[in-house]
Amino acid sequence: MAVAAIGINFADCVTRMGLYSSAKHYVGYPVTPGFEVSGTVLECGAAVTDLEPGTAVIAVTRFNGYATRVCVDRKQVFLKPQRLAFEAAAGLPTVSLTAWFALFQLAHIQAGDTLLVHSAAGGVGSMLVQFGKLSGCKVIGVVGASHKAAAVTALGADAVIDKSTQELWTEAERHAPGGFDVILDANGISTLKQSYRHLAPVGRLVVYGFHSMLVTRNGLPGKLRLAWDYLRTPRFSPFDLTTRNRSVLGFNLSYLFEKRELIATGMQQILQWLDEGKIVPPTVTHYAFESVADAHRDLESGQTVGKLVLTCQESAQL
Numbered sequence: 001m002a003v004a005a006i007g008i009n010f011a012d013c014v015t016r017m018g019l020y021s022s023a024k025h026y027v028g029y030p031v032t033p034g035f036e037v038s039g040t041v042l043e044c045g046a047a048v049t050d051l052e053p054g055t056a057v058i059a060v061t062r063f064n065g066y067a068t069r070v071c072v073d074r075k076q077v078f079l080k081p082q083r084l085a086f087e088a089a090a091g092l093p094t095v096s097l098t099a100w101f102a103l104f105q106l107a108h109i110q111a112g113d114t115l116l117v118h119s120a121a122g123g124v125g126s127m128l129v130q131f132g133k134l135s136g137c138k139v140i141g142v143v144g145a146s147h148k149a150a151a152v153t154a155l156g157a158d159a160v161i162d163k164s165t166q167e168l169w170t171e172a173e174r175h176a177p178g179g180f181d182v183i184l185d186a187n188g189i190s191t192l193k194q195s196y197r198h199l200a201p202v203g204r205l206v207v208y209g210f211h212s213m214l215v216t217r218n219g220l221p222g223k224l225r226l227a228w229d230y231l232r233t234p235r236f237s238p239f240d241l242t243t244r245n246r247s248v249l250g251f252n253l254s255y256l257f258e259k260r261e262l263i264a265t266g267m268q269q270i271l272q273w274l275d276e277g278k279i280v281p282p283t284v285t286h287y288a289f290e291s292v293a294d295a296h297r298d299l300e301s302g303q304t305v306g307k308l309v310l311t312c313q314e315s316a317q318l
């Protein structure tokens with residue numbers, strides 16, 4: 001397919017830093033990052049009868065998405081909803097599938113549950129907030145900078161904790177005195193211990209990233225700091241889990257890529273909700289393909305809202 005736009009994920013930055021384990025596992029360095037693209041079909045294999053050149057599509061890739069052309073299995077391709085521009089479509093799959101998997105396949109949220117969503121204004125956070133509300137949950141979003149709060153409120157969160165001006169856990173206790181049913185945490189070291197402590201009985205802590213370990217200087221995190229944070233990362237005791245009736249769940253979708261049926265089921269549900277107007281894609285900030293370094297720097301600054309997307313001029317002119 002000819003790529004019109006490419007979604008950027010925090011994992012792309014980690015891949016670039018040389019620290020993404022599934023990049024080492026499946027490809028080996030050097031590796032081209034990129035998990036998601038949108039564009040138009042150029043050519044189909046003989047066995048593909050339901051797509052034709054020119055069809056507007058979204059595709060998920062396991063690496064190699066930062067490209068003007070990609071060749072992918074039919075099962076990784078989904079029709080682009082007409083209502084979405086190529087940029088919004090490229091930014092949809094990874095964050096939506098991550099949020100969908102966390103909430104519906106692992107945490108099994110129920111109406112009435114109280115959720116705490118860290119980094120709620122980010123790509124994954126934007127979808128967690130919306131899926132939580134769609135499911136009838138009370139959603140408390142956490143942001144690290146004041147300019148992000150309005151975006152989380154607009155997505156439907158019941159309350160937003162701005163940890164740059166408020167004491168996170170005092171506020172969290174005010175909103176959920178009995179603890180949270182589900183906490184979604186991709187911060188890692190900076191919040192993981194307290195997230196676990198703030199679970200209600202039968203509460204589930206979903207761990208899906210470690211971005212607070214990745215404070216970078218000149219594009220690379222300090223090795224000593226990384227090692228120190230690794231050692232300080234909480235290890236959960238099976239005795240404590242059982243006594244307190246708490247669960248800790250973790251996942252990384254890039255290791256689940258072979259589960260094509262799962263990805264198809266998730267995408268089908270996400271596209272249906274989108275079509276029905278029940279969810280919106282994350283807001284998108286565009287960068288030219290050549291400005292990918294700026295996009296990574298901005299994402300690593302921790303200040304962005306929604307998704308960052310690269311646009312490919314070359315393909316757009318086809």
Ligand SMILES: NC(=O)c1ccc[n+]([C@@H]2O[C@H](COP(=O)([O-])OP(=O)(O)OC[C@H]3O[C@@H](n4cnc5c(N)ncnc54)[C@H](OP(=O)(O)O)[C@@H]3O)[C@@H](O)[C@H]2O)c1
Nearest residue numbers: 009010119122123124143144186208209212251252253302
């Ligand atoms: N396990 C999986 O399968 C899977 C799949 C997709 C994404 N993820 C993970 O989900 C998380 C969110 O990914 P995303 O692409 O949607 O990114 P994002 O949330 O749009 O951006 C990252 C956010 O993390 C927070 N943050 C905290 N410490 C940071 C640091 N040192 N550097 C940069 N940001 C920092 C910032 O928000 P606040 O300051 O507002 O908290 C920042 O905006 C990442 O950890 C990513 O690795 C996991």
